[in-house]
Amino acid sequence: MSGFIIGRIKGIKYAVKGFFLLLSTENSIKTQSAIALVFTGLGFYFEINRVDWALQVFALGLILSVESLNTAVEKVCDFVHPDHHEKIGLIKDIAAGAVAFAALTAFIIALLIYWPFFIG
């Protein structure tokens, strides 16, 4: 039982390490984090309601999570096959496509939340 708990604590430690590695080294994550801060500012500025906050936090978390997994896929690809290869290109394109799905979802949620403030 204590082995199980120690294993889980170590898992959290590695996850926190990965979290800070992503934030400090990956430009895509830095950019998405900056966008998340801008939308957090917009949320306060327009005083969006509790449900909209939940949707916005979920959308921003979804993008950051999928972008992080995409980064991991890119790193695996570059490690297992550093040279140019059609299959590696396909795998990276598919992983990038997952980010596009998340970004489209977030874009629609942003429109639903903020559109009413602009049309009055």
Ligand SMILES: Nc1ncnc2c1ncn2[C@@H]1O[C@H](COP(=O)(O)OP(=O)(O)OP(=O)(O)O)[C@@H](O)[C@H]1O
């Ligand atoms: N090894 C490769 N073989 C074939 N195509 C590749 C390869 N690496 C990248 N590509 C193509 O380039 C696109 C972008 O790749 P990737 O996201 O790795 O960026 P990059 O060009 O390596 O630069 P960065 O690491 O700065 O993002 C991929 O979606 C894929 O289409």
